[in-house]
Amino acid sequence: MERTKAIRNEIMCCMNCGDCRIAFRTAIERFKVCPIREVHPSAFEPFFSRGKMNLAKGLLRGDLKPSKELADIFYQCTSCGSCREVCHQSHNPYIQNNVCKYLDHIKVWEAVRADLVDAGYAPLPRHDEITKWMEKEHNPYMEKHEDRIKWLEGKKLPEKADVVFFMGCTEPYRIPEILKAIVKILEKAGVEFTILHPDEYCCGSVGFRVGMRKIAEELAKHNFEAIKKSGAKTVMTHCAGCYRTLKEDYKDLFGELPYEVVHASAFILDLIKSGKLKLTKPIEKTVTYHDPCHLGRHTGLYEAPRDILRSIPGLNLVEMERHHQHAWCCGAGGGVKSQYPELANKIAEDRIEEAERTGAKILTTMCPFCGRNFKDAIEARKTFIDFKDILELVIESIE
Numbered sequence: 001m002e003r004t005k006a007i008r009n010e011i012m013c014c015m016n017c018g019d020c021r022i023a024f025r026t027a028i029e030r031f032k033v034c035p036i037r038e039v040h041p042s043a044f045e046p047f048f049s050r051g052k053m054n055l056a057k058g059l060l061r062g063d064l065k066p067s068k069e070l071a072d073i074f075y076q077c078t079s080c081g082s083c084r085e086v087c088h089q090s091h092n093p094y095i096q097n098n099v100c101k102y103l104d105h106i107k108v109w110e111a112v113r114a115d116l117v118d119a120g121y122a123p124l125p126r127h128d129e130i131t132k133w134m135e136k137e138h139n140p141y142m143e144k145h146e147d148r149i150k151w152l153e154g155k156k157l158p159e160k161a162d163v164v165f166f167m168g169c170t171e172p173y174r175i176p177e178i179l180k181a182i183v184k185i186l187e188k189a190g191v192e193f194t195i196l197h198p199d200e201y202c203c204g205s206v207g208f209r210v211g212m213r214k215i216a217e218e219l220a221k222h223n224f225e226a227i228k229k230s231g232a233k234t235v236m237t238h239c240a241g242c243y244r245t246l247k248e249d250y251k252d253l254f255g256e257l258p259y260e261v262v263h264a265s266a267f268i269l270d271l272i273k274s275g276k277l278k279l280t281k282p283i284e285k286t287v288t289y290h291d292p293c294h295l296g297r298h299t300g301l302y303e304a305p306r307d308i309l310r311s312i313p314g315l316n317l318v319e320m321e322r323h324h325q326h327a328w329c330c331g332a333g334g335g336v337k338s339q340y341p342e343l344a345n346k347i348a349e350d351r352i353e354e355a356e357r358t359g360a361k362i363l364t365t366m367c368p369f370c371g372r373n374f375k376d377a378i379e380a381r382k383t384f385i386d387f388k389d390i391l392e393l394v395i396e397s398i399e
Helices: 002-006 008-012 035-039 049-061 068-074 082-088 098-102 105-118 125-137 145-152 170-174 176-188 205-209 213-230 240-254 264-273 303-310 341-357 368-381 390-398
Strands: 163-166 234-237 260-263 286-289 316-318 362-365 386-389
Touching: 002 008, 002 049, 002 105, 008 049, 008 105, 035 341, 049 068, 049 105, 068 105, 082 098, 082 105, 125 205, 125 213, 145 170, 145 176, 163 176, 163 213, 170 176, 170 368, 176 264, 176 390, 205 213, 205 240, 213 240, 234 240, 234 264, 240 260, 240 368, 260 264, 264 303, 264 390, 286 303, 303 316, 303 390, 341 368, 362 368, 362 390, 368 386, 386 390
Parallel strands: 163 234, 234 260, 286 316, 286 362, 362 386
Antiparallel strands: none
């Protein structure tokens, strides 16, 4: 358990207050924190942060030994970061707990998972299947690498450009219409860009999240070298998981990056503000926005997507009860959607129910993982709400 031992001091900062179950230190009304705990059939202590921290302490003390049963518990977590957010903050000026800010919960979960992989008790079956395919064909969707650009349908792009559009895996293999929307927006604004294919591989996010560090770091190194070789000044991506990985994980691995990583929301907002992209067609609808965990709590990007929505004439943006740093997870992250789909679906249905209460007709976000999980939940609930990516709304407004 070398990775876990390396962050022993952080883990020992957990004082078992239980704020990661119900946020009692906040001045606002108490609210639920951990999505897994709220939907898990047992909903017992190991299924939210405090319990997992105590398990990590048990591993460090030698009271517990690594096992498949322990792995099953640690992988039932979306790594959304809600526990970290609540632990690190207190809106009540009379209650301060600065030592908590030393503890990075997501780093702990990923360290334990990586150690469980090294010890031979992980990955779990579906994660093993996915990561083996990532080694073979550089994507987690059991698709051929050369099919990553089928969505281009023969369209030619420049060999080199200052802006590289990093496609990711989910969109080219599962929702190519989103990539086509990005291309349409960039061309409308006169942006010269290119892609890295055949040099673009999976960013490695899946591997990092489920503890498969070796394959994740190999993919990361390949992409990092490919981007450097391209001479790009800016790497833009729409996938929230790719954005978090390219921006944060790559920096942890390689130090300061010789290029800027920008999310599509910030990139498109700049085009709108500079007048290069004009949103003129009104959309007379009420919309609510979901903060993806990888954009919000993981990287602090909250306002750019909302500012795009506010730029669309006629559109009425309303917030759900839990938003910004307190937004409820969609349920798909951290390997949960692939290994525990029933938990992912229940969490997504909770979020859809919250969206319904706003009265909005459209739920929107800028994360393909969130989008796919929400569509599954919307179909299951037979609700009146429709899901659209923000890019689809932008396309409606510029046509």
